[in-house]
Amino acid sequence: MTLDLIFNVALLLFSIYCFIYIGSVDNSTATELGAAFWPRLILGIMIVLLAIGLVTTLRKKNGKGPISGEAVAGFFKSKLLIGMVICAATAVILPIIGFIPTSFLFLIAYGVLLGERRPVVLVVTGILATLVLYIVFQGPLSIFLPRGTGFFRNFALMMENILGMIPGL
Amino acid sequence: MLNTLVSGLQIVLSPSTFILIFAGTVVGVIFGALPGVSASMAVALALPFAYKMNGVVAIAFLCSVYCASITGGGITAILFKIPGTPSSAPTTFDGYPMAQRGEAGKALGYSLVASAIGGLIAAFAMALISAPLAAVALKFGPGELFAVAMLGLSVLTCLDNGNVIKTLVSGLLGLFLATIGMDPQTGVARFTWGSTTLLSGVEMIPVMIGLFAVTEVLKQTVKRSKKGGSDMESTGGSSKFKTTIPSIKEFFAVKWVMLRSSVLGTVVGILPGAGATIASFLSYTVEKKVSKHPEKFGTGIPDGIVASECANNAATGGAMVPLLALGIPGGNAAAIMMSALVLKGVQVGPLLVKSQPDYLSSVFGSMLVTNIIMVFVALAIAKVFAKILAIPYSVLGPIIIMLATIGSFALKNSTGDVVLMVAAGIIGYLFVSLGYSSAALVLGLVLGVMCEENLRRAYQIANGSWAKALSSPITIVLLLVCAAMILFPIIKGALPDKKAQK
Numbered sequence: 001m002t003l004d005l006i007f008n009v010a011l012l013l014f015s016i017y018c019f020i021y022i023g024s025v026d027n028s029t030a031t032e033l034g035a036a037f038w039p040r041l042i043l044g045i046m047i048v049l050l051a052i053g054l055v056t057t058l059r060k061k062n063g064k065g066p067i068s069g070e071a072v073a074g075f076f077k078s079k080l081l082i083g084m085v086i087c088a089a090t091a092v093i094l095p096i097i098g099f100i101p102t103s104f105l106f107l108i109a110y111g112v113l114l115g116e117r118r119p120v121v122l123v124v125t126g127i128l129a130t131l132v133l134y135i136v137f138q139g140p141l142s143i144f145l146p147r148g149t150g151f152f153r154n155f156a157l158m159m160e161n162i163l164g165m166i167p168g169l
Numbered sequence: 170m171l172n173t174l175v176s177g178l179q180i181v182l183s184p185s186t187f188i189l190i191f192a193g194t195v196v197g198v199i200f201g202a203l204p205g206v207s208a209s210m211a212v213a214l215a216l217p218f219a220y221k222m223n224g225v226v227a228i229a230f231l232c233s234v235y236c237a238s239i240t241g242g243g244i245t246a247i248l249f250k251i252p253g254t255p256s257s258a259p260t261t262f263d264g265y266p267m268a269q270r271g272e273a274g275k276a277l278g279y280s281l282v283a284s285a286i287g288g289l290i291a292a293f294a295m296a297l298i299s300a301p302l303a304a305v306a307l308k309f310g311p312g313e314l315f316a317v318a319m320l321g322l323s324v325l326t327c328l329d330n331g332n333v334i335k336t337l338v339s340g341l342l343g344l345f346l347a348t349i350g351m352d353p354q355t356g357v358a359r360f361t362w363g364s365t366t367l368l369s370g371v372e373m374i375p376v377m378i379g380l381f382a383v384t385e386v387l388k389q390t391v392k393r394s395k396k397g398g399s400d401m402e403s404t405g406g407s408s409k410f411k412t413t414i415p416s417i418k419e420f421f422a423v424k425w426v427m428l429r430s431s432v433l434g435t436v437v438g439i440l441p442g443a444g445a446t447i448a449s450f451l452s453y454t455v456e457k458k459v460s461k462h463p464e465k466f467g468t469g470i471p472d473g474i475v476a477s478e479c480a481n482n483a484a485t486g487g488a489m490v491p492l493l494a495l496g497i498p499g500g501n502a503a504a505i506m507m508s509a510l511v512l513k514g515v516q517v518g519p520l521l522v523k524s525q526p527d528y529l530s531s532v533f534g535s536m537l538v539t540n541i542i543m544v545f546v547a548l549a550i551a552k553v554f555a556k557i558l559a560i561p562y563s564v565l566g567p568i569i570i571m572l573a574t575i576g577s578f579a580l581k582n583s584t585g586d587v588v589l590m591v592a593a594g595i596i597g598y599l600f601v602s603l604g605y606s607s608a609a610l611v612l613g614l615v616l617g618v619m620c621e622e623n624l625r626r627a628y629q630i631a632n633g634s635w636a637k638a639l640s641s642p643i644t645i646v647l648l649l650v651c652a653a654m655i656l657f658p659i660i661k662g663a664l665p666d667k668k669a670q671k
Contacts, residue, residue, distance in 0.1 A: 003603065004603050004604075011338070018345075018360060021360070022360065025357045025358075025359065027357060029633075030633045031633035032625070032628070032629050033624070033625045033628050033629070034355065035354070035355045035357040035359055036359075038348060038620075038621040038624065038625070042341050042344045042348070043345065045337075045341060046341045046342070046345070049334050049338050049341070050338060053332075053334045053338065079390055079391065080387060080390060080391050083386075083387055083390045084387065084598075087383060087387075087570065087591045087594065087595065088595070090570075090574065090591070091574075091584070091588045091590075091591040094574070094578075094584050094587055095584040099575075103571050103574075106570070107567045107568070107571065110563075110566060111564065112563075113390065114561075114562055114566055115563055116561065116564070125564050129567075129568050130571075133568075133572070133575065137217065137575055137579070141217070141218060141221055142221060143217060143220065143221075143575065146578065
């Protein structure tokens with residue numbers, strides 16, 4: 001099975017589930033369309049189109065699509081998956097450790113993923129880019145970036161105090 | 170028109186706004202020049218800077234980033250054969266051969282002047298068309314407005330060369346995402362599964378930032394792990410040149426190319442979903458066909474550069490017409506700008522031009538000023554472009570994602586929006602690599618509320634009669650055009666390929 005087929009089938013099943021699910025909130029009257037009408041119309045057309053797409057893919061590809069089973073296996077060893085995991089981990093740790101440590105760690109981790117091997121370049125880039133982003137947004141643009149919790153919150157508050165001492169920021 | 174011009178210049182020439190537009194132009198040109206940063210991504214990354222501005226200034230600032238980024242893409246296309254934005258790809262066909270012949274400065278001069286002329290013509294066209302179009306749209310009832318929104322969606326399927334079914338599914342998925350949350354008319358929760366976060370619906374901005382920034386960085390991650398090395402190394406471009414603005418004689422030699430490309434670019438830009446990329450490719454093809462010397466295209470002639478750069482810049486002005494007059498974005502960047510306006514509490518739609526004309530004036534003024542100052546900004550920056558391009562992607566890519574993270578977080582000071590952005594970016598990557606259309610998804614998401622509200626209102630006014638709800642001549646014509654646009658690519662695909670048979 002190809003990734004294309006898996007995605008098509010998953011989307012089709014999800015659409016059918018949503019189509020049935022939204023039926024429970026149908027509050028249409030003779031002169032008014034209820035909350036379920038529009039989503040059901042969209043999902044109904046989507047189900048038909050996905051079914052046509054599924055049949056077409058099965059007929060054309062005969063099980064071998066542009067993204068084959070080998071590609072799926074390769075995906076689990078690829079930089080793409082690591083990149084996705086780094087991004088997801090960043091979103092998860094951001095409220096816990098705050099902006100500054102998250103940004104520093106992310107810039108280094110993704111830099112390594114993109115092929116940068118020099119530790120000095122990674123650390124300097126991580127520190128400089130984090131500081132520039134932090135100062136620009138937390139300072140003149142008055143966007144309060146996540147502080148984190150516990151020790152990280154105290155660290156963020158200390159940074160905010162230091163920033164507040166800089167004239168013009 | 171004159172009022173719009175005066176009012177627009179008053180807005181953009183106030184010192185603080187002018188500085189922001191200047192900064193937007195510099196940032197736009199640099200972003201546009203960087204491979205892997207599209208014009209849509211440039212506008213998405215500029216969003217967090219606009220959060221604290223008032224709506225009129227914010228739209229002027231975002232417009233300057235948008236216009237300048239399209240121009241920036243052309244500069245690297247000429248110097249290094251690297252189109253900074255996809256819309257500058259045709260510029261490489263003639264720009265790079267000229268640069269290789271030692272005429273890089275001249276090619277750059279043609280590119281900048283053509284960009285400015287295209288942008289200026291489109292800005293005037295936008296100011297001329299938007300107000301009358303909005304006035305006509307004001308007479309529309311909910312039935313007509315529903316048909317207009319559907320037309321916006323169906324144009325996309327007609328223009329998309331890929332899989333029609335996948336494009337339609339993408340648009341429908343966008344419409345579906347727009348239904349998540351509390352139903353505005355009856356207060357019923359839809360597809361929230363008990364989550365209070367989902368009650369307010371799917372936030373458009375984190376989804377768009379995810380689709381245009383995170384997805385792109387993931388794409389570049391895959392591309393670079395396969396290719397290795399930097400773009401600069403692979404092209405061997407040179408930064409030793411002196412930019413020469415074309416002489417009056419040279420300028421007049423390409424005047425008709427400029428005019429045709431500007432008009433074509435504006436018209437293509439107006440069509441929802443058909444942005445600067447389609448405009449530049451189409452214009453290049455048209456000019457090659459009408460030229461007396463089609464064989465010279467691709468060998469390094471000014472006509473090719475002018476056709477591409479005039480059209481892609483003209484498309485920026487065109488894309489703003491349906492946004493300002495009808496509340497329908499003409500492209501991805503316009504969709505991001507629309508969501509920024511919605512965030513500011515602006516009611517986007519036909520009433521905008523009449524009730525808050527400052528927005529049209531601001532966009533007009535910003536386009537005029539940006540298209541003029543970007544020539545000088547680009548001339549000044551051109552010398553250091555090689556150094557800007559030397560920034561490795563291992564530095565640039567992660568910074569893009571951190572900027573995107575700030576943009577999503579700052580929307581409501583919520584890390585939930587960052588999670589949404591990352592999810593949109595990852596799903597977007599999968600979506601695009603499987604041949605689905607992210608442009609259609611965004612358009613569906615943006616137009617979803619407008620479609621549903623107007624359809625339900627039309628039905629209610631017609632006392633539950635479908636025949637009455639959709640029976641006005643304008644609605645019927647628009648819906649027939651929609652049907653034709655959706656069916657055309659399907660029928661075209663079903664017919665046997667004559668060329669292949671020959």
